[in-house]
Amino acid sequence: MILKSQVEWALHCCAILAGLPEGRYLSTKALAEFHGLPKEYLSKALQSLSQAGLVHTTLGPSGGYRLARSPAELTFLDVVEAVEGKARTFVCNNIRANNPCRPTDHCDSSPCAIARIMWEADEAWRQKLRGVTLSDLGHILSQEVSPALWKNSFEWVLDRAG
Amino acid sequence: MILKSQVEWALHCCAILAGLPEGRYLSTKALAEFHGLPKEYLSKALQSLSQAGLVHTTLGPSGGYRLARSPAELTFLDVVEAVEGKARTFVCNNIRANNPCRPTDHCDSSPCAIARIMWEADEAWRQKLRGVTLSDLGHILSQEVSPALWKNSFEWVLDRAG
Numbered sequence: 001m002i003l004k005s006q007v008e009w010a011l012h013c014c015a016i017l018a019g020l021p022e023g024r025y026l027s028t029k030a031l032a033e034f035h036g037l038p039k040e041y042l043s044k045a046l047q048s049l050s051q052a053g054l055v056h057t058t059l060g061p062s063g064g065y066r067l068a069r070s071p072a073e074l075t076f077l078d079v080v081e082a083v084e085g086k087a088r089t090f091v092c093n094n095i096r097a098n099n100p101c102r103p104t105d106h107c108d109s110s111p112c113a114i115a116r117i118m119w120e121a122d123e124a125w126r127q128k129l130r131g132v133t134l135s136d137l138g139h140i141l142s143q144e145v146s147p148a149l150w151k152n153s154f155e156w157v158l159d160r161a162g
Numbered sequence: 163m164i165l166k167s168q169v170e171w172a173l174h175c176c177a178i179l180a181g182l183p184e185g186r187y188l189s190t191k192a193l194a195e196f197h198g199l200p201k202e203y204l205s206k207a208l209q210s211l212s213q214a215g216l217v218h219t220t221l222g223p224s225g226g227y228r229l230a231r232s233p234a235e236l237t238f239l240d241v242v243e244a245v246e247g248k249a250r251t252f253v254c255n256n257i258r259a260n261n262p263c264r265p266t267d268h269c270d271s272s273p274c275a276i277a278r279i280m281w282e283a284d285e286a287w288r289q290k291l292r293g294v295t296l297s298d299l300g301h302i303l304s305q306e307v308s309p310a311l312w313k314n315s316f317e318w319v320l321d322r323a324g
Contacts, residue, residue, distance in 0.1 A: 001165050002251055003251055003252050008257065011276045034260075034262065035260055036259075036261075076279060090165050091164060093167065095197045098198025101311060117294050118173075121290035124287055125283050129279075132279050149261070149263060153263045156262065
């Protein structure tokens, strides 16, 4: 069970968009160039973010993407679910109902115990992702990325932002 | 990101094998019939359990599977990893290294912050699964399954166990 590469791409793009000044947009071309990614595939990841309402889009020569919410209100889970969907990672097909010993009128009062345990683990994963915002990520990166690289990247992005 | 159906099948099979008396084995045929599953596909899930060392196998007419460890020493994570593998659900392709602003001699001291956060969430998921044993599951099921169905199922299984 592996997440799509688009999850990684979408998180990195959101981290860059989180640093854009108010009202500015960054194109798919610039985001693809900055991350060394194929523009056509990256645009699908960005469309997923747009469809989930996480980014605003403008068309035209200076068009592109910017975050639709403040980085403090956008979590890792928002981004992961925009790309992967909100469905639980464990699907219960209720195979206990195939047990040949079950009376035909047997009715289960609660979901299968196996499914409940798997869903609790799924929820623990989501809870962790829900607890980290893009603002938290920006804080970590500002501590870890060298000042020169941070400044150069910011200027590179601003030069290309519409 | 959805787990394979074999995870569900393997967990249900282990739950049944956990109830087998010492030294008895249950065949793929019986496990498939009990769960209403296609024998050929189920045998792949059982082979995964065998390759991971979670079950013992015997060949021959009375052959089949039994748990290789006590149910108290076998966790949900063991079963999930036997089927899905131990690889993390998030793969970091280190795309930050493609940043055109990076000096060519730039060296990162630690893994990408995005990957670290995704791996922490993956670990929270595994931690939950590591915390539940087949013995815990048996305890829950013994409370929830009606006494008649519990007894009938046990007898059905014993009738077919080698």
